[in-house]
Amino acid sequence: MYNSGLFLIIFITCQMFGAQSQECVSRQEVQSALRHVHKLLSAHESSFLQSVRSLRKKLNLLHNTSNISTSENNTPLCQHPNPPANGRMLGQVFKVGHEVHFLCNHGFQLSGPETRECLDSLRWSGDEPTCQKVDAETHNSTSSKPTSSSSSSTPSSSAHVRPSRCVELQDSTHCTCEQGYSISSQDRSLCTDVDECELYRMTQSGRLCLHKCINTAGSYYCQCPSGYTISKDNRGCQDIDECKLDAHNCTKEQVCVNTFGGHRCMVVECPRYRNASYIKTSALQCERNPCVQGNKACLQAPVSISFHFMSVMSNISTPRVLFRVSASRILGNSLRFGLLGNRGTGHFTLQRSSRQSGELLLVEPVQGPATLEAEVEMSELDRRTLLGRYITKVTLFVSQYSF
Numbered sequence: 441m442y443n444s445g446l447f448l449i450i451f452i453t454c455q456m457f458g459a460q461s462q463e464c465v466s467r468q469e470v471q472s473a474l475r476h477v478h479k480l481l482s483a484h485e486s487s488f489l490q491s492v493r494s495l496r497k498k499l500n501l502l503h504n505t506s507n508i509s510t511s512e513n514n515t516p517l518c519q520h521p522n523p524p525a526n527g528r529m530l531g532q533v534f535k536v537g538h539e540v541h542f543l544c545n546h547g548f549q550l551s552g553p554e555t556r557e558c559l560d561s562l563r564w565s566g567d568e569p570t571c572q573k574v575d576a577e578t579h580n581s582t583s584s585k586p587t588s589s590s591s592s593s594t595p596s597s598s599a600h601v602r603p604s605r606c607v608e609l610q611d612s613t614h615c616t617c618e619q620g621y622s623i624s625s626q627d628r629s630l631c632t633d634v635d636e637c638e639l640y641r642m643t644q645s646g647r648l649c650l651h652k653c654i655n656t657a658g659s660y661y662c663q664c665p666s667g668y669t670i671s672k673d674n675r676g677c678q679d680i681d682e683c684k685l686d687a688h689n690c691t692k693e694q695v696c697v698n699t700f701g702g703h704r705c706m707v708v709e710c711p712r713y714r715n716a717s718y719i720k721t722s723a724l725q726c727e728r729n730p731c732v733q734g735n736k737a738c739l740q741a742p743v744s745i746s747f748h749f750m751s752v753m754s755n756i757s758t759p760r761v762l763f764r765v766s767a768s769r770i771l772g773n774s775l776r777f778g779l780l781g782n783r784g785t786g787h788f789t790l791q792r793s794s795r796q797s798g799e800l801l802l803v804e805p806v807q808g809p810a811t812l813e814a815e816v817e818m819s820e821l822d823r824r825t826l827l828g829r830y831i832t833k834v835t836l837f838v839s840q841y842s843f
């Protein structure tokens with residue numbers, strides 16, 4: 441068919457320019473070509489009709505054999521169950537192992553089983569259900585009770601089954617379902633809920649939900665752990681900043697530290713060193729009081745101690761610069777950076793990033809939840825005399841999740 445169509449187009453263009461073109465075919469040749477095309481077309485048509493006829497025959501035969509097999513086997517059937525008054529029944533296959541489902545009209549509530557199965561004994565399982573009028577009063581009270589709605593997180597099975605919409609075609613029936621449902625493999629008159637969570641897990645490499653996927657009748661939704669809200673795309677999770685939102689119980693003396701998925705109330709206390717005393721100069725800093733002249737122990741104690749609280753997600757990629765310490769002015773002629781005892785040995789290193797600054801690096805991924813601590817020391821020297829030590833105490837909160 442395609443070939444002859446192409447031929448025709450070429451031919452027409454040739455005719456259009458025929459008057460001018462010397463190379464164009466003569467009238468006789470044109471007529472012979474036309475006859476040829478006609479022949480080709482009718483040959484195509486008859487072969488097409490033939491294949492349609494043979495297809496139809498095969499279909500009929502299939503239909504007949506399927507009818508025979510069902511009627512010859514004489515499959516035992518359960519009795520046609522009665523749909524409840526003020527409700528209806530879904531399901532048209534009454535063979536052993538098949539199910540029917542019951543729904544009630546609006547304003548009625550099902551009493552009895554939602555689903556009955558045709559048993560080997562050719563009896564339906566369970567009792568015959570009925571539809572009972574819903575009391576407006578009781579309905580109000582149940583719907584306003586939050587516990588009852590949240591506990592039924594697995595919706596009733598009747599919501600997971602719907603009737604399909606079928607269209608009778610010439611020789612066949614075509615059934616469709618609304619979005620989120622697919623034709624039941626057992627009974628074409630039924631649509632069953634598609635478990636999007638399961639489907640996505642089996643077929644896609646990505647994730648439908650960042651955290652938890654919950655299947656519902658005809659749809660699904662994503663859930664986040666506490667401390668997070670669902671993001672705008674309804675798939676991701678966003679941390680709630682409890683400190684910013686004042687959704688915390690930290691006292692005025694405590695420092696509220698937001699973490700991924702939560703928060704901490706931290707107490708900042710100035711340390712005790714021999715022969716030196718400290719005063720809190722800000723929520724996160726302590727400074728040494730002036731030393732008595734000649735008190736060497738006091739002069740050796742840190743000039744200042746700063747506190748630094750940081751929050752990261754679990755398993756962040758490394759190496760990663762957590763923060764930088766720099767001297768705003770240098771009195772002596774050199775600075776030295778060092779890592780003091782830390783409760784995260786192996787996770788951190790310190791590196792010089794310029795003449796005046798050093799960087800604390802996280803060098804190994806940390807699986808949360810975890811809390812790591814490190815102390816960064818910066819010493820100011822003049823030749824070999826220590827002029828002062830400055831300490832930064834770093835606390836790193838690693839969340840449970842990688843978001």
Ligand SMILES: *[C@@H]1O[C@H](CO)[C@@H](O)[C@H](O)[C@H]1NC(C)=O
Binds near residue numbers: 497500
């Ligand atoms: C199918 O069965 C019908 C009667 O049940 C019969 O008339 C028809 O010829 C059969 N078709 C084929 C292809 O056997």
Ligand SMILES: *[C@@H]1O[C@H](CO)[C@@H](O)[C@H](O)[C@H]1NC(C)=O
Binds near residue numbers: 500503504507
């Ligand atoms: C198959 O059986 C059904 C009823 O069981 C009948 O309506 C239909 O006409 C039959 N089809 C054929 C091709 O015999």
Ligand SMILES: *[C@@H]1O[C@H](CO)[C@@H](O)[C@H](O)[C@H]1NC(C)=O
Binds near residue numbers: 576580
């Ligand atoms: C049920 O609630 C609706 C709206 O909340 C109210 O209009 C109706 O009066 C309530 N019915 C009863 C019986 O309380």
Ligand SMILES: *[C@@H]1O[C@H](CO)[C@@H](O)[C@H](O)[C@H]1NC(C)=O
Binds near residue numbers: 687688689
């Ligand atoms: C704050 O304290 C109240 C009462 O002790 C408690 O109900 C609430 O959950 C607490 N809030 C937070 C964010 O810890």
Ligand SMILES: *[C@@H]1O[C@H](CO)[C@@H](O)[C@H](O)[C@H]1NC(C)=O
Binds near residue numbers: 715735736737738
């Ligand atoms: C600490 O201070 C006391 C006096 O307050 C002094 O006697 C002592 O020598 C000091 N210790 C050091 C190690 O400097």
Ligand SMILES: *[C@@H]1O[C@H](CO)[C@@H](O)[C@H](O)[C@H]1NC(C)=O
Binds near residue numbers: 805
């Ligand atoms: C941590 O991240 C790496 C890649 O960045 C990944 O291969 C690994 O599975 C993650 N581990 C956990 C426990 O999430």
